[in-house]
Amino acid sequence: MIPRLAHIYILGAVLWTALPAFASEKPALRDLAAAKSKGIGAAVDVKALQNDPVYAQILTQQFNVLTPENALKMDWVQKKRGQFDFRAGDMLADLAQKNGMTFKGHTLVWFRALPEWLTEQTFTKEELKQIMHDHIKTVVTHYKGRVQNWDVVNEAINDDGSYRHCIWYDVIGPEYIELAFRWARAYDPNVLLYYNDYDAEVPNQKSDAIYLMLKDLKAKGVPIDGIGFQAHVRVQNPPNVFEMDKNLKRFAQLGLFTDFTEIDVSIIHDPNRNAIDLWMRQAEVFGNFFKACINNSSCTMAVLWGFTDKYTWKRDFDPSDAPLIFDAAYKPKPAFDVIAGVFNE
Numbered sequence: 001m002i003p004r005l006a007h008i009y010i011l012g013a014v015l016w017t018a019l020p021a022f023a024s025e026k027p028a029l030r031d032l033a034a035a036k037s038k039g040i041g042a043a044v045d046v047k048a049l050q051n052d053p054v055y056a057q058i059l060t061q062q063f064n065v066l067t068p069e070n071a072l073k074m075d076w077v078q079k080k081r082g083q084f085d086f087r088a089g090d091m092l093a094d095l096a097q098k099n100g101m102t103f104k105g106h107t108l109v110w111f112r113a114l115p116e117w118l119t120e121q122t123f124t125k126e127e128l129k130q131i132m133h134d135h136i137k138t139v140v141t142h143y144k145g146r147v148q149n150w151d152v153v154n155e156a157i158n159d160d161g162s163y164r165h166c167i168w169y170d171v172i173g174p175e176y177i178e179l180a181f182r183w184a185r186a187y188d189p190n191v192l193l194y195y196n197d198y199d200a201e202v203p204n205q206k207s208d209a210i211y212l213m214l215k216d217l218k219a220k221g222v223p224i225d226g227i228g229f230q231a232h233v234r235v236q237n238p239p240n241v242f243e244m245d246k247n248l249k250r251f252a253q254l255g256l257f258t259d260f261t262e263i264d265v266s267i268i269h270d271p272n273r274n275a276i277d278l279w280m281r282q283a284e285v286f287g288n289f290f291k292a293c294i295n296n297s298s299c300t301m302a303v304l305w306g307f308t309d310k311y312t313w314k315r316d317f318d319p320s321d322a323p324l325i326f327d328a329a330y331k332p333k334p335a336f337d338v339i340a341g342v343f344n345e
């Protein structure tokens, strides 16, 4: 008997070659996801949204979760100390609201995307705590009731499980993480608060350390609602599905939501980058994230880091990478059909 997934791939291959550039003839992914009570999201590039009408059309047609790729990061929002620029964030929040999409906030405290005024001076521990507090207070208050979940702390742990050295850790100490969550909760009692990281999709040194950290913080009463698994992966070595399921379940047992937050499946350095077989393998990897989300009630949404190969951060490293579900001409790739098939199972 041909396994069910194989049917989906074959169907995917046929549709991929037969369909025109737009996916509008197909059921929208957001409707299929909603039927399973799941969110399907995309990170949004503000420039693309403003300059490319097709981008906006597909975004709102296919996704029911929207998150800014960069527009809510500290270097964007607080380029000058104490002066906040919410124009792009507000535009995205309005777009999400108008189109019935969940608006996910990314991100409050991170070691990257910091403004120069912060990185080019030294601050005492008390000063830096004040800076972090004021940033969280202003941003969370501004989006209170409009952001449904925040990535509060992003990428705080190294691959070996140690804390990542960064301005927050080095000056404030590990308690910066706890403080960030407590302050976020103080300024919006209803928003869901997430810890977000990459390469933590399966049990390994990094996810083990995150697990212990979140367990410890939960035991101390720190308000953490969920973990975001970024899922920036490569088609050559995707996470093992059984290990991934095990990992989601252990975090869920801590009482956490377990979402996928930045999925892309890179084909970098693959000699067969134009072969249909590669697109099918990529589709399978995408499908596995969505299966894991459907099979675990702790997973509320799966968010892609973009949706078209035309705009992806991966192309800054390799212009021929193609890690998303629409190609650069907005033609749905096999991954689109496999995700739809997974929702229809």
Ligand code: G3I
Pocket (backbone or CB within 6 Å): 069, 070, 073, 112, 113, 154, 198, 230, 262, 313
């Ligand atoms: O803001 C300047 C702009 O003024 C200038 O015209 C332009 C020219 O290159 O650069 C702009 O800043 C860039 C910004 O993206 C907006 O395009 C930064 O140099 C660039 O470093 C930044 O990269 C982003 C990166 O995070 C750092 O913030 C990527 O687009 C974004 O995809 C990436 O996303 C991260 C997640 O937040 C966390 N997880 C990993 C993921 C991938 O690195």
